[in-house]
Amino acid sequence: MIQTERLVQNFCKLVSFDSPSYGERSICDYLTAALQQLGLTVTEDHAAEIIGGNAGNLYAVLPATEGMEGLPPLLFSGHMDTVEPSHGKQAIVHADGTIASDGETVLGADDCAALAAILEALSVIQEQHLPHRTLEILFSAAEETYCIGIGAFDFHKLQAKEAYILDMSGPVGGAAIQAPTILSFRIMVQGKAAHAGFVPEDGIHAIAIAASAISNLRNGRLDAETTRNIGTISGGTQTNIVPESCMVSGEIRSFSHASAMAAWEETQMAFRRAVEQAGAALDMTHTIHVHAYHTPENHPVVKRFEAACRKQGIPCFLRSTMGGSDNNPLSEHGITGIVLATAMNHTHSCTEYTSVSELERISAITVDLMCSEV
Structure with a gap:
């Protein structure tokens, strides 16, 4: 059913x-033409203008075949951008079926494996005249930068209430049913400069204040579902000047949105206390990049996936992930989905790789999901 040579060639082309994020123009044009050739109606939104990129999100629809119109639509999603270093990447197919880059760039299986699998699945159902429900395809821009691209998408366009997001590492057959709220923050402590040798008592040491606040915070794993990390700290200008300012940045992740916000409040309180005691000033900002979701194991979107894995003889396993994906904003807009492992390994590194057999597996599962009658 899967045309392996075509699948691999298309993956290598993609x-x-x-x-890169905000620079998906060429791959977006290629995908537009490919989807149109497969008979889908394709539109590109205006996300590029909103996020400052050169390509928008691609949305495509394939109407249901006769007799399948009564089944609810399904959404299949992947993202067009790759992390750096990515310029000039090429896929090298090895004799054992492993596909990798030359080691100087990422491979881009994250998320070209998803794009190739979805295109192959659509090709198969068209060639074989397989019955299918209405299928919606969403290829997003700038996913790697905290899902900025899909955040600019008009979700009212979507008919589907269930989705499969092809965007996770690990063996095909895995699926994430839970992911966290991700919140990043920046905190500026404003002290007072003074000569560190002559009149240090006239200064207010911003770095020391920040260090005091940090020392009163737990970092790492706060509980079974929440983490906090102070990632950077910078300040001062010279060794003989009491540091006037100090910038601290970090992030919080939690499977509970309420817990994430509570951890942020605790972070703010620690810095407020330290600043007030020292007579300094404070400026704090935070950004909620994605909201937590949890898809029940008994939901149809999960059961359908388990059935597809059984049909293909692939072990199925469900798990939680501390990473975000486009499923987070989809969930926030009332669409229930899971994130499928998609023939990608060692992602976000120059040792990233995939394999022909795994590309075949995720493509076959995608065909079965698209043609499912349950």
Whole structure:
């Protein structure tokens, strides 16, 4: 059913495009033409203008075949951008079926494996005239930068209330049913400069204040579902000047949105106390990048996936992930989905790789999901 040679060639072609976040124009054009050739109605939104990129999100629809119109639509999603270093990446197919880059760039299986699998699945159902429900395809821009691209999408366009997001590492057959709220923050402590040798008592040491606040915070794993990390701290200008300012940045992740916000409040309180005691000033900002979701194991979107894995003889396993994906904003807009492992390994590194057999597996599962009658 799966045309392996076509699948691999298409994957390698997709990898060859330079498609960093905010620079997906060439791969977007290629995908537009490919989807149109497969008979889908394709539109590109205006996300590029909103996020400052050169390509928007691609949305495509394939109407249901006769007799399948009564089944609810399904959404299949992947993202067009890759992390750096990505310029000039090429896929090298080895004799054992492993596919990797030359080691100087990422491969881009994250998320070109998803794009290739979805295109292959659509090709198969068209060639074989397989019955299918209405299928919606969403290829997003700038996913790697905290899902900025899909955040600019008009979710009212979507008919589907269930989704499969192809965007997770690990063996095909895995699926994430839970992911966290991700919140990043920046805190500026404003002290007072003074000569550190002559009149240090006239200064207010911003770095020391920040260090005091941090020392009163737990970092790492706060509980079974929440983490906090102070990631950077910078301040001062010279060794003989009491540091006037200090910038601290970090992030909080939690499977409970309420717990994430509570950890942020605790962070603010620690800095407020330290600043007030020292007579300094404080400026704090935070950004909630994605909201937590949890898809029940008995939901149809999960059961359908388990059935597809059984049909293909692939072990199925469900798990939680501390990473975000486009499923987070989809969930926030009332669409229930899971994130599928998608023939990608060692992602976000120059040792990233995939394999022909795993590309075949995720493509076959995608065909079964698209043609499912349950």
